[in-house]
Amino acid sequence: DALLGCHRSYRSRPTHGIGKFKYLLPKEVPKRKKEKVQMKEISAGTEYQYGDINIQMTSYDLCLVEHFAQYVHRLCNRLSIRVNESYAMPTKTNEVLFLEERGSKMQLDAVLTTHQRVVQIRGLSSTFAPILLEVIQSNQPEGVHLLMKQHTEADFKSRLKSRPELEELLAEMS
């Protein structure tokens, strides 16, 4: 096997590099592996700075909440506040039924979809936080519910699909 495995090509000889062909083929782009969804580290922040903060905007109106999220994102960019992520939470659908005046039957009134957008910021200084809050509040459109809270692992987990089989197995094991 050692005899078969060696490729001896003297660099001085004219036969050097004989048999090479890869340089003739077009360059292959390396295949990108699917990026695994992993939770990024949640920073706690120092005494003078807040850690990861989620600005969650919820509304029934999709366009309004999208535009407001874009506005908040651009505002943070302009004020040089680091924006970690800007994502959308899964949509929730609600069926609203109301009781008819004369009758016991529930009648379908509407099907409402609740949309939520999240802008995650990091390193907000304690002196600037009230100013930012003031600006966002003054530009809050009607019908958009604003919520600002610290980012936790539970928030991240709520974005992932539930795995009932894994949970069952874990419950069985323990």
Next chain:
Amino acid sequence: AESTTPESVSPQALCYFSSCSSWLPPRVPPRGSHWQSSLLECRTSLPVRAQPKKKKKVDVKKEQAQKERMKKKLRKLEKAAPELIPIEDFIPPLKYSESNRVRSLPSLSPEESERRVLLLKKWCFFKQKQDEAEKKAIKALVESQQEALQELRLESEELYQAAILRDEGLFPFERDGPTHTPPLPGYDPPEGKCIDITKVYTQ
């Protein structure tokens, strides 16, 4: 459920029968004995008095094998990365992609298009003024805040340090958006309920 055919009735089960009257010939019906209820599986039967002791070694091995299988399954499931729930907002509904309808807009007169362009310019100018005013306001706020902190520092160092610290009570902060009209006094909403029909995705 295991069908209790004569072949599947285990030799163990056969020796459970205490009285000959209850023992049925193998060719007949599914129910082996009156001790064996049809709901239970073949091997499980109602407690019989003369039950020979089960061999412990076989059980332990079976349990170990079962545990190994479960562990393997767990490892396989855990290897698969968790997926994000797909967001329905970003997936256009199929009905809009199937039809090839095209909207035919009426052509605009030059005066109309002129008017629209001028309106757009006025709007841009208005928004620019608004944006500039906002930037100015933020700048003024920051400056006044810094000035106040400077003065406080000159007054007393410890108060300044306490003022710089972050406010733990600030978050979580919640606020509802402003409403178009104030709430009607004495409004009696109809009774009803909300049902959550969000699609649940599982991996």
